[in-house]
Amino acid sequence: MLRLILAAAVVALAPAAQAADARQMEENKKAVLEFYDLAINQKNFEAAAKFLGPRYVQHNPNAADGPEGLKAFLGFLREKFPDYHSEIKRAFADGDYVILHVHNVPTPNARGNAIVDIFKLENGKVIEHWDVRQEIPEKAANANTMF
Amino acid sequence: MLRLILAAAVVALAPAAQAADARQMEENKKAVLEFYDLAINQKNFEAAAKFLGPRYVQHNPNAADGPEGLKAFLGFLREKFPDYHSEIKRAFADGDYVILHVHNVPTPNARGNAIVDIFKLENGKVIEHWDVRQEIPEKAANANTMF
Numbered sequence: 001m002l003r004l005i006l007a008a009a010v011v012a013l014a015p016a017a018q019a020a021d022a023r024q025m026e027e028n029k030k031a032v033l034e035f036y037d038l039a040i041n042q043k044n045f046e047a048a049a050k051f052l053g054p055r056y057v058q059h060n061p062n063a064a065d066g067p068e069g070l071k072a073f074l075g076f077l078r079e080k081f082p083d084y085h086s087e088i089k090r091a092f093a094d095g096d097y098v099i100l101h102v103h104n105v106p107t108p109n110a111r112g113n114a115i116v117d118i119f120k121l122e123n124g125k126v127i128e129h130w131d132v133r134q135e136i137p138e139k140a141a142n143a144n145t146m147f
Numbered sequence: 148m149l150r151l152i153l154a155a156a157v158v159a160l161a162p163a164a165q166a167a168d169a170r171q172m173e174e175n176k177k178a179v180l181e182f183y184d185l186a187i188n189q190k191n192f193e194a195a196a197k198f199l200g201p202r203y204v205q206h207n208p209n210a211a212d213g214p215e216g217l218k219a220f221l222g223f224l225r226e227k228f229p230d231y232h233s234e235i236k237r238a239f240a241d242g243d244y245v246i247l248h249v250h251n252v253p254t255p256n257a258r259g260n261a262i263v264d265i266f267k268l269e270n271g272k273v274i275e276h277w278d279v280r281q282e283i284p285e286k287a288a289n290a291n292t293m294f
Binding site for chain 1: 208
C-alpha cells in the first residue's frame with residue numbers, strides 16, 4: 001500500500017519536474033548551439049569559453065584535455081583550415097547531455113565528414129565532450145546520404 | 148490579450164503533454180535497446196525485425212536500404228564476424244529519436260570502434276537509421292578514452 005501511495009506521489013510530481021527538466025534541456029541545447037558556432041565556425045576561443053564550466057573533459061583522441069586543448073585546436077584550425085565549418089543537421093537534448101549530428105567540411109568543396117558531438121553540461125555550462133567522425137565516402141550502398 | 152491567453156493555455160497544457168512525451172521517449176529508448184541487442188549482438192534478424200516499422204531508411208553508406216539491407220548486414224556479420232558486438236555506453240532519447248553511443252568490438256581483443264547510432268521511431272517502431280563510426284586509435288592526446 002505504501003508503495004502504491006509513493007508511486008502515486010511520484011506520478012503527481014513528475015509533470016512539474018519534467019517541465020523544469022524540459023526547460024533546462026532547451027536552455028542546454030541553445031547554449032551548445034551557440035558554443036558550437038563560436039568555437040567551430042567562428043574559431044573564436046575567447047567568445048566560446050564563456051560557455052565552458054569549471055572543467056572541459058576532452059574525449060576526442062586528437063585533442064588535449066581541458067580548455068587549453070580546445071584553444072590549441074581552434075588556433076590550429078584558424079591557421080591551417082580557415083574555411084573549416086560544420087553545418088548542424090540535428091540537435092538533441094536528454095538530461096545533462098546535448099548531441100549534435102553535423103556535416104563537417106574542412107576545406108572548400110570537400111565531401112567532408114559526418115560527425116556526432118556529445119556534450120555534457122553542468123549548471124548550463126559545457127564540461128565534457130565526446131565525438132565520432134567518419135569520412136563521407138564517394139559511393140554509397142543507398143541513395144539516402146549520411147544525413 | 149488573446150495571445151496572452153493562448154500562451155497561458157499552452158503553459159497549462161505543457162506538463163501533461165511533456166509527461167506523455169517522456170513516457171513515449173522512455174518506451175522508444177527501451178525498444179531501441181532491445182532492437183539493438185537482438186540485431187547487432189545476437190545477429191537475429193527475425194527477432195529484431197519485430198521492432199521495425201513499415202520502412203527502414205538506411206543512411207549507413209555501407210548498407211543497402213530497407214529491412215533487406217539490415218538482414219543482409221546481419222547475415223554478413225554472422226558469417227564473417229561471429230564475435231562482433233557492441234557495448235552500449237550511453238543511450239539518449241529526444242522526441243522521435245534515440246541515440247546510442249557504443250563501443251564496437253568486431254573481433255576478439257580488437258581495440259574496436261566508437262560509434263554513434265541514431266534511430267528515428269514512429270509509433271514506437273524503428274523507421275530510420277544513421278551512424279558514424281571511428282576507429283579507436285592506439286594513442287590519444289588525452290587520458291580520458293573515447294568514452
